[in-house]
Amino acid sequence: MTFPVVGMVGGGQLARMTHEAGIPLGLTFKLLSDTPQDSAAQVVNEVVIGDYRDLDTLRAFARGCDVITFDHEHVPTEHLRALEADGIPVRPGPDALVHAQDKGVMRARLTEIGAPCPRHRIVSGPADAAAFAEEVGGFPVILKTVRGGYDGKGVWVVRSEEDAADPFRAGVPVLAEEKVDFVRELAANIVRSPHGQAVAYPVVESIQVDGVCDTVIAPAPGLDEELAGEAQQLALRIAAELGVVGHLAVELFETRGPDGKPGILVNELAMRPHNSGHWTMDGAITSQFANHVRAVLDLPLGDPRPRAPWTVMCNVLGGDYPDMYQGYLHCMARDPQLKIHMYGKDVKPGRKVGHVNTYGDDLADVRERARHAADYLRGTITE
Amino acid sequence: MTFPVVGMVGGGQLARMTHEAGIPLGLTFKLLSDTPQDSAAQVVNEVVIGDYRDLDTLRAFARGCDVITFDHEHVPTEHLRALEADGIPVRPGPDALVHAQDKGVMRARLTEIGAPCPRHRIVSGPADAAAFAEEVGGFPVILKTVRGGYDGKGVWVVRSEEDAADPFRAGVPVLAEEKVDFVRELAANIVRSPHGQAVAYPVVESIQVDGVCDTVIAPAPGLDEELAGEAQQLALRIAAELGVVGHLAVELFETRGPDGKPGILVNELAMRPHNSGHWTMDGAITSQFANHVRAVLDLPLGDPRPRAPWTVMCNVLGGDYPDMYQGYLHCMARDPQLKIHMYGKDVKPGRKVGHVNTYGDDLADVRERARHAADYLRGTITE
Structure with a gap:
């Protein structure tokens, strides 16, 4: 049978549940996992232990896969482009995925296509964050590092200029957003x-x-x-x-x-x-x-x-x-x-x-x- | 966490689908499979390749399992008893499983407990099969080897005494049953x-x-x-x-x-x-x-x-x-x-x-x- 081989990067619970869903589909599921103890690595047959940040590891893993997909959004864009250049379908592809990796890119693109967003802009430091607050009607505002956050990490509710120092410590660009009064x-x-x-x-x-x-x-x-x-x-x-x-x-x-x-x-x-x-x-x-x-x-x-x-x-x-x-x-x-x-x-x-x-x-x-x-x-x- | 380890003997599709069902339960699933290509062996992480008819293989596999269960009914009864003697829960246990392994034992026990069964008895050869046919109103009758049959294998619809030779060739006891005129x-x-x-x-x-x-x-x-x-x-x-x-x-x-x-x-x-x-x-x-x-x-x-x-x-x-x-x-x-x-x-x-x-x-x-x-x-x- 010519049933395809899916390569999943990342061994978390999303990979685990994707494997579970893939079993009845008759697919071969290959996993690239940080450790053998990762959630998905416990239940998948073909597990490669390795670091997704290393291009050689990714390339070796991708060989023999019909498609590469992801448990998380942390694989560097340039690695994804290298895999594509090797002829491996990467889905979602790097040009799409960057919008889930970088909140600055995401906001710019969504604004461009007219998707409704909270008011936002990249801010250069605490003083600029305070200026942004003024533009949107005052503190509190939300500051987010454009990369690396999840589950509330990398997100700050900032109530004053003094409060706004933390987000800039990582040296990653910081996006300011109005605090939306949502229902x-x-x-x-x-x-x-x-x-x-x-x-x-x-x-x-x-x-x-x-x-x-x-x-x-x-x-x-x-x-x-x-x-x-x-x-x-x-x-x-x-x-x-x-x-x-x-x-x-x-x-x-x-x-x-x-x-x-x-x-x-x-x-x-x-x-x-x-x-x-x-x-x-x-x-x-x-x-x-x-x-x-x-x-x-x-x-x-x-x-x-x-x-x-x-x-x-x-x-x-x-x-x-x-x-x-x-x-x-x-x-x-x-x-x-x-x-x-x-x-x-x-x-x-x-x-x-x-x-x-x-x-x-x-x-x-x-x-x-x-x-x-x-x-x-x-x-x-x-x- | 003290989530248990299930040991499954046999690598067929029933084991494959049991693994699929076990993933959300958070269990550890260990498989004893004949080959790495078996249906379940393709999708399970912990696979032991070995022969379930070999007691040492079974014993080594069962070590560290909280319970042993089965994809098929072919594990010899004496091996199951040996595992139980080692303190491993075997479910279903050998005393139950024998009724699914041996159709003669099954019919005798079901009759004993009053479960409605087709008329039946163990027959010793073609002539005895013909005698049984006479007892139940004539040919055709069903002959089954008491062990080893599945999916229509090991079952014969017999229309005459001459027809009745095949089932006895395996040297396994043969059970005769009336051919039920079912709806x-x-x-x-x-x-x-x-x-x-x-x-x-x-x-x-x-x-x-x-x-x-x-x-x-x-x-x-x-x-x-x-x-x-x-x-x-x-x-x-x-x-x-x-x-x-x-x-x-x-x-x-x-x-x-x-x-x-x-x-x-x-x-x-x-x-x-x-x-x-x-x-x-x-x-x-x-x-x-x-x-x-x-x-x-x-x-x-x-x-x-x-x-x-x-x-x-x-x-x-x-x-x-x-x-x-x-x-x-x-x-x-x-x-x-x-x-x-x-x-x-x-x-x-x-x-x-x-x-x-x-x-x-x-x-x-x-x-x-x-x-x-x-x-x-x-x-x-x-x-």
Whole structure:
């Protein structure tokens, strides 16, 4: 059989779940992982241990792969170009991926194509940040290093000029953004293939706690239908304009205008399976992971529609107890419909070590079940 | 974390799909496989290549496993007892498994517990087979070697005494059974854990072609509700009486009495995930594979209820063309809701190389979609 070989760079949980989704597709899955203990490295047959920052390692890994895709966005752009020059399809490609790697490039390009963004500009230091604050109506403003941040890292809410020194210490350009007075956060997730086929998942509500995704509700409750359509179209348009291949998560702020009219602003882009799409594993006809793999191989995409009226995902974060097994037993016994997804990672406080999905007809019930399981696994409740 | 290590003996597609189901559970999965090319060996990280018939190999493999379970039923009983004596939980255990390994033992025990069976007895040779035929109303009768058969192999429909020589050539005891005039074949699938928790899947209709499972419809269309309940209770009782742990498939004949009353007779038992349960991967809240793993680890079991009114599974058999990839593209494009499960096996005519699942509200549509995909992948239709 001529079933293709997918090379995945990065051994985190996204790679782990992509492998899980690739097994029924009959693909060969090769993994480049930092260590044999990484989440995906525990469950994949063909694992190469190596450093993705080293071009020779990447090149050797890519040999024999029909496509290279990613668990994270940290592979240097010049390495991706070198792989492409070697004739290896890289998906998403470097020209698209740079928009998920560099927030400055992302904001410039989104502005160019007319995607609604918070007001923003690159600032040169604390004084310039203060000048930007003045332009947008005063502190607080958001400062972000243009590269290297995730899960709230690399992002500062700055309340004064003195406060604004930290972000500049890394020597990375700093992007200033107005602090948006949003109603809630949404995510519009789509998948696009090289031949331009695309599918849009329902727009979800994403609830963050301390800058980390905590709960995702699919679809976003009470979301204006027209706005939901706009958000999906915006995500599809961004994908097409930027040449994204694979899964694209567009994280959005939902806003209210002075007239009470709802609107959206783009917060972040991620070009890989995304935490706001984990609900699809149990809640959609085709999961984000299956569709990501299908897209990077230019296979026809699967139906993205939901299988239940409501699906809720809660992240399981590490708590004070290193052993989750007792909690896991309890949660399975309490809720036989609960879908637990563990990542095989050691428990550290605040670390994402798994997620749970619940689905059903009654949102309050579905939400309570997911919440309870996540809290119980973390150890913040004991009954 | 103290998440357990599951040791799976046998590298076939059942092991492959059990691994897939085990990934979200956060388990460590170890595989004992005949070759590195076996279906499961392609996708599992910890693979030991070795012969399950060699006790030393089994013992070395079992070291460090929290439980041993099986892709097939061919491990010698005395080896299983040796592992148990070493303190390794073997699930299902040898005393249960022998009933799935030896059809003579199975029939004797089922008769003892009052489970409805076709008339049967061990026969000593062609003349004795002819005598049995006379006892049950004449030829044809079914002859089966008590060990080693599967997918129609080791089973003969015998029409005369002369016809009856073949089954005895292997030197294995031969079981004679009346040829049941059945309406259709059903399967009652249940999962049972060591502490006695059990779940029953809906009873399905199983359609065989040339002795090989072709189509499974869940639930069995038009099945008398009372009979469905009886079949589930029978399967649960067999599991309890025989001490089965894990998935038990009870293959049944549906019969009609002279009064038109429907009835059931037990055809075969399988103590592992089973082809008649593949529909659960996309059609049930918890798949047979997830529940099998949960059972052998004595974890609380998951909800076995269906997620859609109808789910249909069709096996994908190898045809004349060794490359299924073009067909696979076509099927994905034609039906974005189709769930394809490929096993990574080389195509050989008649070999099970995958299956497809479809689900929905309209049985005719669901069935046509699965049938079309399976036929197209095999190459027996081209549009």
